[in-house]
Amino acid sequence: MINKVVQTASEAVADVFDGATVMISGFGEAGSPIELIHALIDHGAKNLTIVSNNTGNGHVGLAALIGNRQVRKMICSFPRTAHSVVFPELYKKGEIELELVPQGTLAERIRSGGAGIPAFYTPTSVNTPLAEGKETKEIDGNLYVLEYGLKADFSLVKCRTADRHGNLLYNKTARNFGPIMCMAAKAAIVQAKEVVDLGMIDPETVVTPGIFVNKVIEIANPLSENQLIKEERRYPWR
Amino acid sequence: MEVATKKGWNREEMAQNIAHDIPDGSYVNLGIGMPELVANYIPANREVVFHTENGLLGIGPSPAEGQEDDEMINAGKKPVTANKGAAFFHHADSFAMIRGGHIDICVLGAFQISENGDLANWSTGEPKAIPAVGGAMDLVQGVKHVIIITKHTTKDGTPKIVKECSYPLTGTKVVDRIYTDLAIIDVTDKGLFVKEMAPGVDFEALQRKTDAHLNQY
Numbered sequence: 234m235i236n237k238v239v240q241t242a243s244e245a246v247a248d249v250f251d252g253a254t255v256m257i258s259g260f261g262e263a264g265s266p267i268e269l270i271h272a273l274i275d276h277g278a279k280n281l282t283i284v285s286n287n288t289g290n291g292h293v294g295l296a297a298l299i300g301n302r303q304v305r306k307m308i309c310s311f312p313r314t315a316h317s318v319v320f321p322e323l324y325k326k327g328e329i330e331l332e333l334v335p336q337g338t339l340a341e342r343i344r345s346g347g348a349g350i351p352a353f354y355t356p357t358s359v360n361t362p363l364a365e366g367k368e369t370k371e372i373d374g375n376l377y378v379l380e381y382g383l384k385a386d387f388s389l390v391k392c393r394t395a396d397r398h399g400n401l402l403y404n405k406t407a408r409n410f411g412p413i414m415c416m417a418a419k420a421a422i423v424q425a426k427e428v429v430d431l432g433m434i435d436p437e438t439v440v441t442p443g444i445f446v447n448k449v450i451e452i453a454n455p456l457s458e459n460q461l462i463k464e465e466r467r468y469p470w471r
Numbered sequence: 472m473e474v475a476t477k478k479g480w481n482r483e484e485m486a487q488n489i490a491h492d493i494p495d496g497s498y499v500n501l502g503i504g505m506p507e508l509v510a511n512y513i514p515a516n517r518e519v520v521f522h523t524e525n526g527l528l529g530i531g532p533s534p535a536e537g538q539e540d541d542e543m544i545n546a547g548k549k550p551v552t553a554n555k556g557a558a559f560f561h562h563a564d565s566f567a568m569i570r571g572g573h574i575d576i577c578v579l580g581a582f583q584i585s586e587n588g589d590l591a592n593w594s595t596g597e598p599k600a601i602p603a604v605g606g607a608m609d610l611v612q613g614v615k616h617v618i619i620i621t622k623h624t625t626k627d628g629t630p631k632i633v634k635e636c637s638y639p640l641t642g643t644k645v646v647d648r649i650y651t652d653l654a655i656i657d658v659t660d661k662g663l664f665v666k667e668m669a670p671g672v673d674f675e676a677l678q679r680k681t682d683a684h685l686n687q688y
Binding site: 262310314356405 | 523524525526527540541542543544545548553559560561562563565566569570594599601602603604605606607608609612613639640641642643
C-alpha cells in the first residue's frame with residue numbers, strides 16, 4: 234500500500250542532511266511551508282543551499298532558517314522585500330552567498346530539472362550583467378543564453394489538499410513554485426491544509442500528480458507569517 | 472510660485488494615457504508601483520485581462536478591508552481578487568505566457584531608457600546594494616509591446632531618457648513606447664519620435680530635459 238502521509242513535521246524533514254540543496258515554495262508568504270521550515274530549524278541541518286523566490290520576512294519561516302545560520306547559499310530572484318531583514322544583513326557582511334536568477338529563468342530551471350532537461354536556451358538576460366560568463370547561441374537571428382536545470386535533494390512545499398498518494402491541489406496564488414519544486418526534488422515534502430481519502434480528488438483537477446511527491450503532512454491551521462511579523466515573533470520561539 | 476507654473480501630466484493622467492491606448496481584448500502585465508495605476512483607468516467598454524507573474528490571469532479590484540487573503544496576492548505582494556473567468560497556474564506556466572509571447576502588453580517603471588530602446592530598471596549598480604531582478608528581464612524579452620511609465624527626469628532633473636544607459640541593463644532594444652509626465656515617445660528603428668506632448672510643454676523644452684535625440688513625426 235502506498236501511504237505518503239506522516240504524522241509529524243519533524244518526521245517529514247528527518248532525512249534532510251548537512252549540505253543538502255532544498256527548494257522552498259512560496260512567493261513571499263503565499264505558499265511558504267512555514268511549519269516544515271520551522272521543523273527544519275529544529276532538525277538543525279546546516280550548510281544548506283536554498284532555492285526560493287525570496288529570502289523570507291521578519292524572523293520567522295525562511296528568514297529564521299537563514300538567521301539560524303543553516304543556509305550557505307540562496308538561489309533566488311528577489312532577495313530584498315519590504316520585510317526582509319535577516320538576509321540583507323548577512324549578505325552585506327559577506328556571510329551568505331547569493332545566486333541571483335531572473336524569475337522566469339528560475340522557474341524554467343526548476344521545471345527543467347524535474348523534467349530531465351539538463352539545460353536550455355532562453356532570451357532572458359541576454360546582453361545584461363546576469364548573462365556574463367554564460368554561453369550564448371544565435372538561433373534564427375536572435376541571441377540566447379544557456380541556462381542549466383536545477384535539481385534538489387528535497388523540496389518543502391505547501392498546498393491546500395492532498396491524498397495518501399500525494400496528489401495535490403493548491404490554493405489561489407499560493408500555487409506559484411509548488412508544482413515544479415515537487416518535480417525537481419529527489420524527495421518532495423508537502424504540508425497540506427487537509428488530507429482527504431483516496432478518490433476524493435477529481436483526477437481531472439489534480440495539479441501535482443502523486444508520483445512527484447514523497448511525504449505529506451496535514452497542517453490544518455498553518456501559522457500566518459503576516460500575523461507573526463506584526464507580533465514581532467521570532468523562531469525558535471522565545 | 473513653483474506649483475502654479477508646473478507643467479505636464481500627473482501620475483493619474485500618465486496612467487490614463489496608457490489605459491486609453493490599451494486595446495479591447497488585451498492580455499496585460501502591470502509592473503509594481505506606478506504601473507499598477509493603469510488598471511484603474513481602462514474604459515468600461517473594453518475587456519482587458521490582467522496577468523500577474525505569481526500565477527493569476529484575471530486580476531480583479533482590491534478586496535474590501537478585512538476581506539484580504541494572504542494566498543491571493545499580486546506580484547507586488549498586495550492583496551487582490553480574481554474576476555470571473557480568472558485562472559491560476561504555476562510559475563513555469565506563468566513565465567511560458569511571458570517568454571512565449573502570449574502577453575500583449577507590459578507596463579514597467581524605469582531608471583533609464585536609451586534611444587535604441589535599451590532599458591535599465593532593476594539595479595543602480597551600487598556595490599553595497601542587494602541585487603534583485605524578479606521577472607523584469609523575462610517580461611522585456613517575451614511580451615509583445617513593452618511600455619514604460621516614468622517621470623521624464625529624476626528628482627534632481629537628470630534625464631532618464633539617455634543616449635546610452637549607464638545603469639546595468641534589463642534588456643537591449645526592448646522598449647516600444649515611453650509615457651512620461653511630459654510626453655509620449657515612440658521608440659523606432661529610426662530613433663525616438665514624440666507622439667504627443669503634455670499641455671504647456673514645447674518641443675525645445677522637452678529636448679532640453681532629454682539626453683537622447685528626439686524627433687518629431
